[in-house]
Amino acid sequence: MRSLLLAAGSVALAFSSAASAQNAEIDRVQALEDLRILSADDMDGRRTGTNGAHQARSYIRARMGEAGLRPSFRLYDQVFTYTPRRSEEELTGGNLVGFIEGANREGPVLVVTAHYDHLGNCGGQICNGADDNASGVAAMLTIADALGTTTPDHTIIFAALDAEENGLNGARALVANMPVDPDRVVLNINLDMLAINAENELPAAGAYHFPFLRAHIDAVDVAEPTHIIQGYDNAEWGPGGDWTYSSDHAAFHDAGIPWIYYGVDFHDHYHQPTDEFEVVQQDFFLSNTQTVFNAVVYFDENLATIAEELATQRAAESDVMIPHTDESGRFIKPGME
Numbered sequence: 001m002r003s004l005l006l007a008a009g010s011v012a013l014a015f016s017s018a019a020s021a022q023n024a025e026i027d028r029v030q031a032l033e034d035l036r037i038l039s040a041d042d043m044d045g046r047r048t049g050t051n052g053a054h055q056a057r058s059y060i061r062a063r064m065g066e067a068g069l070r071p072s073f074r075l076y077d078q079v080f081t082y083t084p085r086r087s088e089e090e091l092t093g094g095n096l097v098g099f100i101e102g103a104n105r106e107g108p109v110l111v112v113t114a115h116y117d118h119l120g121n122c123g124g125q126i127c128n129g130a131d132d133n134a135s136g137v138a139a140m141l142t143i144a145d146a147l148g149t150t151t152p153d154h155t156i157i158f159a160a161l162d163a164e165e166n167g168l169n170g171a172r173a174l175v176a177n178m179p180v181d182p183d184r185v186v187l188n189i190n191l192d193m194l195a196i197n198a199e200n201e202l203p204a205a206g207a208y209h210f211p212f213l214r215a216h217i218d219a220v221d222v223a224e225p226t227h228i229i230q231g232y233d234n235a236e237w238g239p240g241g242d243w244t245y246s247s248d249h250a251a252f253h254d255a256g257i258p259w260i261y262y263g264v265d266f267h268d269h270y271h272q273p274t275d276e277f278e279v280v281q282q283d284f285f286l287s288n289t290q291t292v293f294n295a296v297v298y299f300d301e302n303l304a305t306i307a308e309e310l311a312t313q314r315a316a317e318s319d320v321m322i323p324h325t326d327e328s329g330r331f332i333k334p335g336m337e
């Protein structure tokens, strides 16, 4: 099964790289400023539903406006209700969603996501969540800044998601109520934790499930000192090493939409009060931000190819999946037997 899919994914790839904007300079000063502000004490750990989260939302909304993103919802606000895990209480969350319209107005769409919520207070101390995930939001805003006044080949949606920490709720609300025809969405790039790793390693997960992505991920220009590792997306990576359901891309995964998750491995500051601006590796965060900017440019330029490769994989899966049902008649996805 997997070898069939791998073979299908490696056929005749002609990647576009002519006149690529991949190496356009990002605004490094503003990227660090966004990270510093979003992880400052007055954001109070950005717990969903709190004043700190409200403050973070106000800041992100203003920055989306400065970047020139058009609002997907009034004032970018996608308000949703959800019931957290181990609870019966209905809560309200708020995503912020904007977009840049591409030259191809009806074609495939790329969705960039980063969650802005975090844990609030942990044991009486503020959990600032500088790496998790002020870093991903700052990178996303930096990408939007660099692209917001251009016309990319394809429409790019930028979503700052809420309520990730208690169950990926903002991502599920976005996927359930996409601001474009959901059939047009062919790729999610999810950014969650881009700022701390002693070896300067940045995993890129997702190609196990969508093997045609592997060569594309390798084709993205990587800025120094970032080192990209593909993986962390299946059981071979050991206990805790399959990140398919570890962040917001899981909502896209469940909808059958390809995703690439850029995010560092666990570290000593993960979900601790010490995850604050002072411990961020600034050079690593900036090279990661440049790299994910390059990735968004690359995948926009190659999105028509991605859409074709996805259609090929889906056709191959529907051929082989007809007999692949369990006793209750439920489909078993390739690789999950």
Ligand SMILES: [Zn+2]
Residues within 6 Å of the ligand: 115, 132, 133, 164, 192, 193, 247
């Ligand atoms: Zn996170």
